[in-house]
Amino acid sequence: MALELCAAVVLLAAWLSLVHRRLEAQIYLYATQSAAIAGIAFLVSILYATPLLAVTGGLIVGLNVVVIPWLLRRILRDLRIPPEINMLVSVRMSALAGLGCLLLSVAVIGPLTPLAEIPAAGLLPIAVTVVLIGLFTTATRRKAFSQVLGILGMENGVFLAGIALTYGLGLLLELGIAANLFVLAIVSRLFLHRMKDTFDTVDADVLRSLEG
Amino acid sequence: MADPSWALLLLLVPAAAAGIALIAPSRRGANATAVAGAAVSLVLVFAIVDQILTSGALTVGPGGFLYVDALSGLLLLLLSLVGLASILYSVDYLGRATSPHALPLPRLRQYYAFVLLFLFTMFLVGEANNLGLLWIALEGTTLVSALLVGFYHTPRSIEASWKYLILCTVGLIFALFGTLLLYLADVSAVGSSGASLDWTALIREAPHLDPGIMRLALVFLFLGYGTKAGFAPLHTWLPDAHSEAPTPVSALLSAGLLKCAIYALLRVDAITLRMPNFTFSTWLFLSFGVVSVVLAAFFILIQRDLKRLLAYHSVEHMGIISLGIGFGGVLGLFGALFHMVNHAATKATLFLAGGDLASAAGTKDLEEISGALTALPGTGAVLFIGGLALAGVPPFSVFASEFLILTAGFAGGAWIAAVILLVALAIVFGGLLLHLSRALLGPTPTRGFSRERGPVIGTALGLGILLPIVIGLGVFLPTPFAALLHDAVQVVIG
Incomplete structure (x- = not known):
């Protein structure tokens, strides 16, 4: 039950990061998601007696929950990045795309038969959804900062x-x-x-001089 | 019994040299440290290759994390040759106080430290047995080389390095996911208690891997490592990064880094070739190969910037290597592996000589460069030879390996891909000759070339390492090198 709850938090955090407009809130969503993934690591470590996974959980808490969010907030503050995100697509479209990512992952991962041998494999479609949502974020956000958040989201999915x-x-x-x-x-x-x-902005839009 | 400690030393030497370069007291000290680090690495690689040829593969380190066989040996050889040539060139280009591009000492220390760390991560790619470690090493190459691409802090180099960092990291996250799927496939073969990411284990269990999972794993691995290898249409970072990086780094990227990514795919290919009735990876290699040579041929024709032109040639040649692997068999793989070495040496030669030309002409725009052969006879002659070699003219080594690959294609019945390759090669040949003949042979320029030339000893030594490969290997294959190639082919096809 606790495992399912953590998985739900991971998925919800990914989806909320698509619809939330404030960068600071997205950092907290990333930290929350990471904490839930660490929780999953601890739980699996206890349920299936794999003590090494507790170390993984500890690494995730230290790095993804504490250090990286701290670093991200410092960047926001030091560079005076405007708090709202710039998107190439609307919030509504992003929300729908998030659902699309979920459906796609279930469709691709569901038919893999050997998964039955792995008890925690039910988490895999969620992991793939998180990866795809991260990819979508990286591709559709104008701020270089948001692209980093997208990549960090993708990494979280792969960790899961x-x-x-x-x-x-x-x-x-x-x-x-x-x-x-x-x-x-x-x-x-x-x-x-x-x-x-150099450019006095961190909008990736300014990076357009190299083409062809 | 072979002594594995040299393989460990090969990782230690560039890492330690990077540390020493950071605290070097003088320019001379920094230059000497970097050259010594690269030269010792090359000697170690010769020793390792000798061991492999006499006593077979080496397993090294705790839990067999490192494994060095003939395929590794080939990559290490190529990397250490290009590494030493690039660093020797760097001494002239950035290292000496008298050079027009000289970096201030603190920046020079940083530069050498990054280059040596870059070499370290690439060596680790070649020595990793565990495919997770291989991924870590490749992601490491991205992080270090992104700093090198953006080394000049110009707006264009910041743009190029940011694109490079983001695109390759996204690609590599896919590759990590693909690697996890390989683990899952191993679970399907041996159960979850005995599963492993060691290449040596996966090779053993290959016949029992689940084909459905392997297909999915290959999609992610090709997307990921294919981005890094510069396969079209995933290549968009490549011309930017290659053209904006400092010249010796462009040479390292094109000649070394792209081969590391292909090497990772070759390791996976070796596994899938041992699965019964499984041709998906062959199909992927052929598809990416065809798209890469066709798209690159088009961009080569319209390119005006010298370094971008060379970068698109890298896309083309990665496509050729990919086709060679896809055509398969002893002939196709022998051609592909041979082409990896030939392209590395030829492309590094051209980047280094091209950098010289661009710096003397004050521009990288090929439309504005003319008559270089008379104005700069040394550089011009090297560019001329390198250009002919790259275009696939006999008797140079690139011709030899391209010929093998084409023969493998026609002999194996892959007619369509082989004909497409042949047409693309003809277009590229014309495009390259058109660009270079004007720049080299055209009328002597009115604007003239800069007479302010730095020292050229390092450049001459660097080219002295590369040119024998460009010219010599086309007509004569030394026995140990042929044996290494042959053993490397056997590693892949078993």
């Missing part, structure tokens, strides 16, 4: 898939993936600063 399918990939790999995520956040911050210094 990893927990559901593998019960943890082993400490070394998870540390490696976490380190990559951390460096990605740092590098993005660096580029956002450079973009602000």
Whole structure:
């Protein structure tokens, strides 16, 4: 039951991030989603006696719930990014696209037969939905900052898939993936600063000079 | 018994050199550290390849996380050759105080540290046994090289690096998902207790992997690693990144990084080739190959910017390699792997000499460059040779591997793809000769070339590494290299 509740929170946070207009709220949604994924990791670790997954949960809490949201809020503040998002498509269309992502994932993942061997595999369609919603966000948002949020959302979806399918990939790999995520956040911050210094805005719209 | 410690040292050396470069007290120290790091790496690779050829594959590290076989050896060889050539060129181009492009010392330290870390992540790609680790290494290459693409902090380089970072990261997230699906496929074969992401395990269990899951995994892996490999239509980041990066980095991106992504796909292909009646990966390689050569041929014809022209040639050649893998068999794979090395050396040569030309001419616009062969005889001659080689003229090495790939296509009955490749090659040949003949042979320019040339010793040494591959391998295949290629083909097809 608790597992289903966490899964519902993950899905809802992804969907709300599509319809919410304030960037700060989206950071909190990301943190909430990450916390729910960490919760899933802890629960699966207890239910299926896979202690290593508790370490994964701890990594997610440390990085995705605390450090990255903190870093994102600093970027918002330091670069004085306007609080509202710019979208290429309307909120209503985004909400519908979110539903489309869910249907697509169920249609693609549902027929995979060997999933029956994996108890937590029911989480997989949700994970794929989160990945697709992240992709949609990255593709349709004008602010470079929102594109980073989209990518972080996609990564969360893949983490959920990893927990559901593998019960943890082993400490070394998870540390490696976490380190990559951390460096990605740092590098993005660096580029956002450079973009602000150079173009005086972080709208990805200004990035149009290279074509052909 | 082979000694695996050299494979570990190969990771340690560039990482340590990066650290030392960051605290180098002088320009000379920074230059020397970078050159030493790359040169020692090359020597280590020679030692590793020798081990592989005499005693077979090496398993290294805790839990067999690293595994080095002939296919790894080939990639490591290519990376270390191009790495050393690029760093030698960097010494002339950015390193010496007398160079017109000289970086201030703190920036030079950063530059070398990033380049050496970039080499480290690429070596890790070649040595990873666990496919999760392979993914981590490839994502690592994106993060480091994005910093290098945006190194000049100009508006255009910031744009190029941002696009590169976002597109390749999105692609690689798909690839990570595909990797997880590989794990799921292994669960379908051996149950959840024994499943693993080790390539050596997946190869063993390949005949029992679930084809439905493998198909889905391949879709995600091709989307992800295909983006990174520059397959059209996923290539949109590539011309921007290659043209805006500092010249030696463009060479590393085109010659090294793209091959790392193809290498990842080859590892997966090796698994699927051992599955009964499973041809989906062949079909994907052929499709991406055809689309890449056709689209690239079109863009090559209309291109005016020298570095973007070379970048679109990379898309074309990644398509050719992909077709070679798709045509398959010993001949197709031998041609594809051989072409990886030939394209790496030829493209690096052209980026380095092209960088020289653009910097002397003060522009990258091919319409404005003319008569370079008379004004800059050395650079012009190298560009001329490299251009002919890239266009697939005999007796250069690119011709040899393209010929093998085409033969494999016709012999294997893949007529349509082979004919499309042949037509695209003809168009590209014409396009390249058109562009280069004007720039090199046209009337001597009125505006003239800059006489302010920096030192050229490093450049000469770098080209001295690459040119023998561009020219020599077309007519003569040294026995150890032929053996390495042959063993690498066996790694893929078993």
